Amino acid sequence: MNTQQLPPRHRRWTVLAAALAFALPFTLAACSGSGGGNASSTEASASGDAGGSGGNSEGSLVLGVMGNSADQIDPYSEQSSMSGLVIWTQVYDGLTHIAYDGSIEMALAESMTPNETNDVWTVKLKDGIKTHGGHDFTADDVIYSLQRMLDPEHPYAAAFQIQIIERDELVKIDDLTVEIHLNQPYGMLPELMARERLKMTSQYELDGNPDGTGMFNVVSFTPGREAKFTRFDDYWGEKPGFKDLTVLFFSDQEAVANALRGGQIDVAHAVPFTDAKTLAATDGIEIIESPSASHLTLDMRMDVEPFSDDRVREAFRLIINRQLTVDNAYGGYAVVANDINGNNTSCPLPDVPQREQDLDKAKELLAQAGYDESNPLSVELVTDAFNPGMYETAQLFAQEAAKIGVTVEPRKLDAATFLDNWMEWTFVINWSGSAYPEMSATHFLPDGEDNASHFNDPEYTELNIKMQSTADPVVQCECVTAMQLIEYERGSVIVPVYQIDVTPFRDRVHGLHQDLYNRTSYKYAGVTVD
Amino acid sequence: MSRDDVKPAPAQAATAAAAGGAAAEATPATPSRWARSDLARVLRSGQVRAGLIMTIIMVIFAIVGPFLAPRNPNDASGGPGPYNPPTDGFPLGTDNIGNDVLSRLLAGGIHLAWMAPASAFTAVLLGAVVGVVAAYYGGVVDMLLMRLMDVLLAFPLVVFIILFVSMVGPKPWLLVVLVVIGMVPGVARVLRGAALPLKEREYVLWATAAGIPARRIMLREYLPNIWSPLMVELGMRLMWSIGALASISYLGYGIQAPDFDWGTMIEESRNGLQTQPWAVLVPVLVIVLFTIGSNIMAEGAARVVARTEKDR
Numbered sequence: 001m002n003t004q005q006l007p008p009r010h011r012r013w014t015v016l017a018a019a020l021a022f023a024l025p026f027t028l029a030a031c032s033g034s035g036g037g038n039a040s041s042t043e044a045s046a047s048g049d050a051g052g053s054g055g056n057s058e059g060s061l062v063l064g065v066m067g068n069s070a071d072q073i074d075p076y077s078e079q080s081s082m083s084g085l086v087i088w089t090q091v092y093d094g095l096t097h098i099a100y101d102g103s104i105e106m107a108l109a110e111s112m113t114p115n116e117t118n119d120v121w122t123v124k125l126k127d128g129i130k131t132h133g134g135h136d137f138t139a140d141d142v143i144y145s146l147q148r149m150l151d152p153e154h155p156y157a158a159a160f161q162i163q164i165i166e167r168d169e170l171v172k173i174d175d176l177t178v179e180i181h182l183n184q185p186y187g188m189l190p191e192l193m194a195r196e197r198l199k200m201t202s203q204y205e206l207d208g209n210p211d212g213t214g215m216f217n218v219v220s221f222t223p224g225r226e227a228k229f230t231r232f233d234d235y236w237g238e239k240p241g242f243k244d245l246t247v248l249f250f251s252d253q254e255a256v257a258n259a260l261r262g263g264q265i266d267v268a269h270a271v272p273f274t275d276a277k278t279l280a281a282t283d284g285i286e287i288i289e290s291p292s293a294s295h296l297t298l299d300m301r302m303d304v305e306p307f308s309d310d311r312v313r314e315a316f317r318l319i320i321n322r323q324l325t326v327d328n329a330y331g332g333y334a335v336v337a338n339d340i341n342g343n344n345t346s347c348p349l350p351d352v353p354q355r356e357q358d359l360d361k362a363k364e365l366l367a368q369a370g371y372d373e374s375n376p377l378s379v380e381l382v383t384d385a386f387n388p389g390m391y392e393t394a395q396l397f398a399q400e401a402a403k404i405g406v407t408v409e410p411r412k413l414d415a416a417t418f419l420d421n422w423m424e425w426t427f428v429i430n431w432s433g434s435a436y437p438e439m440s441a442t443h444f445l446p447d448g449e450d451n452a453s454h455f456n457d458p459e460y461t462e463l464n465i466k467m468q469s470t471a472d473p474v475v476q477c478e479c480v481t482a483m484q485l486i487e488y489e490r491g492s493v494i495v496p497v498y499q500i501d502v503t504p505f506r507d508r509v510h511g512l513h514q515d516l517y518n519r520t521s522y523k524y525a526g527v528t529v530d
Numbered sequence: 531m532s533r534d535d536v537k538p539a540p541a542q543a544a545t546a547a548a549a550g551g552a553a554a555e556a557t558p559a560t561p562s563r564w565a566r567s568d569l570a571r572v573l574r575s576g577q578v579r580a581g582l583i584m585t586i587i588m589v590i591f592a593i594v595g596p597f598l599a600p601r602n603p604n605d606a607s608g609g610p611g612p613y614n615p616p617t618d619g620f621p622l623g624t625d626n627i628g629n630d631v632l633s634r635l636l637a638g639g640i641h642l643a644w645m646a647p648a649s650a651f652t653a654v655l656l657g658a659v660v661g662v663v664a665a666y667y668g669g670v671v672d673m674l675l676m677r678l679m680d681v682l683l684a685f686p687l688v689v690f691i692i693l694f695v696s697m698v699g700p701k702p703w704l705l706v707v708l709v710v711i712g713m714v715p716g717v718a719r720v721l722r723g724a725a726l727p728l729k730e731r732e733y734v735l736w737a738t739a740a741g742i743p744a745r746r747i748m749l750r751e752y753l754p755n756i757w758s759p760l761m762v763e764l765g766m767r768l769m770w771s772i773g774a775l776a777s778i779s780y781l782g783y784g785i786q787a788p789d790f791d792w793g794t795m796i797e798e799s800r801n802g803l804q805t806q807p808w809a810v811l812v813p814v815l816v817i818v819l820f821t822i823g824s825n826i827m828a829e830g831a832a833r834v835v836a837r838t839e840k841d842r
Contacts, residue, residue: 254801272801274613274626321607328612328628392612392627395798398788399604410787417696 059529060244061509063522064256064265067249069224073210075199076148078155083249085196086269086522087221090229090245091132092199092212093237095123095142096190100523102293102346102435102516104194107237108137108213110176112193118185118471125176130234131202132218133211139178143170144203146180158197160449187471188437195438215524216245224249241511241528253388260285260504266529267505267512269521272388273331279504290501290514293344294433295337296390297443298381298397298494299453301426306377307453310490311365317355317494318362319401325496329392334497340484341443343498344516345436347477350485363404371406378407383429384418389499390429428452430493433517436480440464444487453492460486568758571838572831581765581827588820589647592639599633604788613802613809625799625809634795635812641791642820645702645775649709650768656710657717658760662752664718665725666744676722679715687712687774688781695783705784709771717763724756758835765828769821776817792817 067083075088095109106112111124129137149159150167169181180189192198202211210218213236216229229245248265250256257271261282271279280287300307300316307313322336342349371377381398385391394410401408408427430452432439442448445464446456460483467479487493503520505512511527512520572578606628610617614624622631660679664672685693691708698704728734728751737747753760778784779793787794792813799809 274802274805278805324607328606331612395627395787396606399606402604402788408788412782 057241057243057528059242060246061240061242061267061524061527061529062246062248062265063267063269064248064250064259065269065521066251066253066256067224067247071223071249073218073221073227075197075201075212076154076156076158082269083247086247087227088199089196089214089519089522090216090247090524091210091214091218092201093214094193094195094199096194098194098435098517100513100515100519102344104190106190107194108142108200109190109193112190114187114189114471118187118469119182121180121182121189122173123178123180125178126236127176129213129236131204131211131213132232133202133204135202135204135211136175137200137202137213138175139172140175141203142178142200143172145200146170148201149198158195161195162192162198164192185469187469187476191435191437215239219244238525240524241526242524245524247522257504260506263506265506266509267521268503270388270518271502271504273333273502274388276331276333276502276504284507285504286507288503288505288512288514288520289333290503290518290520291335291343291516292499292501292518293435293516294387294431294501294518295341295343295495295498296387296393297341297430297432298393298496299425299428299430300492300494301428301452301454302492303454303456304426306369306371306379307426307492309369311369312371312377313492315362315365315369316401318358318365319404319406320397320494320496321357321400322355322496324400325393325396329389329396330497330499333500333502334389335500337495337498338488339491339493339495340488341432341436341439341495342484344432344434344439345477345480347436347480347484350481350488352485352488355488357400359400359404366404366406373405376405376407378409379427380409380411380425381427381429382411382413382418382425384415385412386415387431389497393496394429423452423454425452432495436483437467437476440480440483441468443493444483444491455492457486457490568754568835568838569761572758572761572834575830575834577830577833578827579830581823581825581830584819584823585768585827588639588816588823589643591636591816592643592820595636595639599630599636601630601633603629603633603637603790605629613799613806615806616808622808622812623806625795625806626802627798631795631799631806631809631812634790635792635816638790638792638795638813639816639820641702641785641789642772642775642793642817645706645709646768646771646820649706649713649771649775650764652706653710653713653767653771654717654760654764657714657763658721658753658756660714660718661721661723662725662748662756664722665729666748666752668729672722675718679718682711683715683719685712687770688777691774691778692781692783695778700783700786702785705775705778709774712774713767713770717767720759720763721756724759725752728752728755758831758838762828762832762835765824765831769824769828772817772821772824 063086065083065086068081071081071084071087073087073091075092077084093107095107095112096104097107099105108125108129109123110126113122114120123142125137125139125142131137146162146165147167147170148154149156149162150165164182164184164186166181166183171179173179200213205211215232215235215237217232219228219230221227226249227247231240231243248259250259253270253272256268257275257279259265260268260279276287279285300313302308302313317339326332326334326336336354338352338354340349366372366377381394383390383394391410391412398408398410430450432443434442441464442450444451444455445461463479463483467476470476501518501520503512508530509527510529513523514520515523609624609628609630610620612624612626612628614620614628616623620630620632622635625631625634660675664675690712691705694708695704734747734751737751775784776793779791780797782797785791785794795813796810799806803810
């Protein structure tokens with residue numbers, strides 16, 4: 001996997017982007033797709049709907065999200081950020097997409113069918129899809145989009161994700177059919193193409209003027225300040241029940257929460273967990289809680305001391321108090337996890353006992369490894385705290401470690417300092433925000449750009465390759481479960497909790513959905529406003 | 531201005547009464563050298579005393595506090611959870627991860643209690659040396675020292691500290707050194723200004739002519755005569771160093787977890803201000819009291835100095 005072109009921050013956000021797209025691979029029957037559009041998406045999340053229907057079709061909605069001045073409207077920009085994802089989601093679609101429950105559905109594609117060896121895929125597009133510029137969306141647009149993504153002259157953060165695609169072997173069969181040739185067998189192309197950063201654009205886009213197929217047209221965009229959109233009435237899928245969308249960008253989550261309180265925005269993308277309860281108790285504000293596939297991990301770099309010793313890694317997994325982390329770092333907005341990246345796949349988890357805090361055992365293991373009162377262990381736990389709960393988890397871990405004489409110093413660094421030394425920290429808080437196949441490649445393969453623990457297990461790598469090269473969901477699941485077992489038994493990361501995403505919104509908004517990938521605040525199919 | 535500032539000092543009053551007596555039966559009481567000293571004048575000020583008492587109380591609070599903490603200030607387990615308002619057993623509630631705010635308040639001042647005075651004293655000491663040496667020698671020495679001070683003054687103190695802490699790491703001794711470096715130029719300029727006129731005084735000219743070593747002249751003739759502005763500077767710098775150190779901790783570049791101080795308490799719990807304001811307001815309050823104490827002290831000293839200069 002080529003990651004050399006990507007600065008660390010981009011790599012991390014790319015993974016986050018992938019989180020929003022690399023969906024559960026195993027619910028798409030044989031990937032040959034009978035289409036299905038997105039009709040099932042609302043059914044999938046019906047239990048989590050914020051309710052409501054009808055509303056004011058000429059109304060407007062204001063979303064608040066953390067943003068930055070480097071964002072671009074071009075989906076193939078070098079910069080990846082959450083605010084960028086919010087924008088691109090409104091303007092562009094992918095060939096496939098991830099439903100609210102994490103399953104993969106066809107989007108612009110009607111079907112994607114592999115050959116017998118999984119190295120040539122035939123993509124059949126839906127007929128009648130219009131772009132914002134009034135053109136038909138065709139095979140030429142798919143080829144144009146993929147070639148732009150893979151343009152070696154054009155720095156694009158997500159290009160490495162589709163390095164398996166042969167740029168010069170994209171073949172137009174007819175206006176609605178494209179043949180994609182791969183440089184290796186790959187059985188999960190529909191899952192791959194659902195990633196949020198792999199959006200399709202039109203060949204008629206000019207000089208940065210967007211021409212997508214998404215549910216909203218761009219009216220104006222000022223990076224770091226605001227973006228204005230208006231509904232695209234020729235949209236091929238389920239449309240929003242309101243006309244105008246404004247996205248306001250803020251510098252931090254507290255500001256987003258305050259804007260919601262003050263009525264400046266209708267929906268908040270993310271707020272601190274500590275604000276969730278007070279917001280929920282505020283008149284006119286409601287909250288949707290979504291189980292999330294995203295979670296932090298505490299990565300122990302296993303190629304250097306002290307974590308090169310298996311006993312030290314096991315001891316650290318026994319130090320953490322998972323329930324305390326749920327209660328005190330996440331304010332209850334999380335569930336206990338078991339050192340397995342497991343909330344991001346529908347495959348069965350390995351049958352292993354829940355790992356509990358055991359300070360005596362941890363102390364014993366550390367003593368066996370040579371760390372005791374006469375040779376106390378001291379490490380830094382580094383984080384940039386870009387997500388709520390990260391620094392708090394580090395603080396709690398330090399307190400628990402101190403009870404057996406281990407000094408853990410939580411260090412909250414600015415993002416630049418943190419990322420400048422990415423992959424070099426001995427003990428670091430990492431972020432897993434993607435579906436299992438993508439996460440396993442980036443976090444646990446030797447060349448993975450997020451493999452901060454420097455995990456290198458030949459058996460795990462072999463299983464990963466096997467999983468990616470097959471299109472058989474049963475085999476894929478067998479691989480996933482086996483890899484998760486390795487994570488649990490001899491892994492290099494602590495997965496203490498799975499967080500619950502919180503989306504607060506004003507009660508004039510109806511129809512928001514629970515979403516496994518934290519898109520509740522900015523996916524507006526069927527959403528209405530009073 | 532308080533009335534204490536303007537009424538004659540007891541020793542002066544006694545002297546005046548004795549001198550003004552129609553029949554001076556006894557030899558007029560001569561005020562002691564101490565009573566006539568600038569330091570004594572400063573300490574006789576009610577405002578200075580009030581500020582000093584307030585500062586001393588805060589220092590004692592910070593030093594004794596850790597021994598009075600009812601709970602382990604660094605253990606969130608067993609508590610009512612994060613941002614819990616005051617309840618039984620947690621009279622000031624809990625912070626962002628569920629630590630007892632009262633215990634952290636009591637235990638969180640110890641760093642500031644030594645770092646702020648250490649920074650202020652060291653800065654004033656070094657600033658006095660630079661200022662007096664520059665004033666005494668003048669010429670090239672003066673120019674070089676003052677330009678060096680100008681260069682240091684060009685760096686905003688907090689930015690200067692953040693820059694070095696980012697490079698070296700947040701060590702308490704480093705914070706003290708950086709605060710000192712940041713404050714020395716200001717002190718040096720003030721004390722140089724105070725020391726310059728002394729060069730023309732007869733006793734200095736005499737001492738110089740008599741061949742008394744420069745170091746001795748500076749110690750014996752200059753230092754006692756800049757004692758008043760030096761006291762003012764000490765109070766000012768104490769106040770500034772409290773503010774600087776608390777700010778640095780608030781910004782995350784000061785004392786690091788699992789250790790903590792009042793500045794880090796504010797930073798860690800600021801997100802819960804609306805839920806559990808005590809976790810933020812109480813450390814703010816003690817920093818304010820500490821700062822106000824030293825500020826009152828400095829301002830009182832400045833007033834006494836100004837009045838004394840005027841009298842002279």
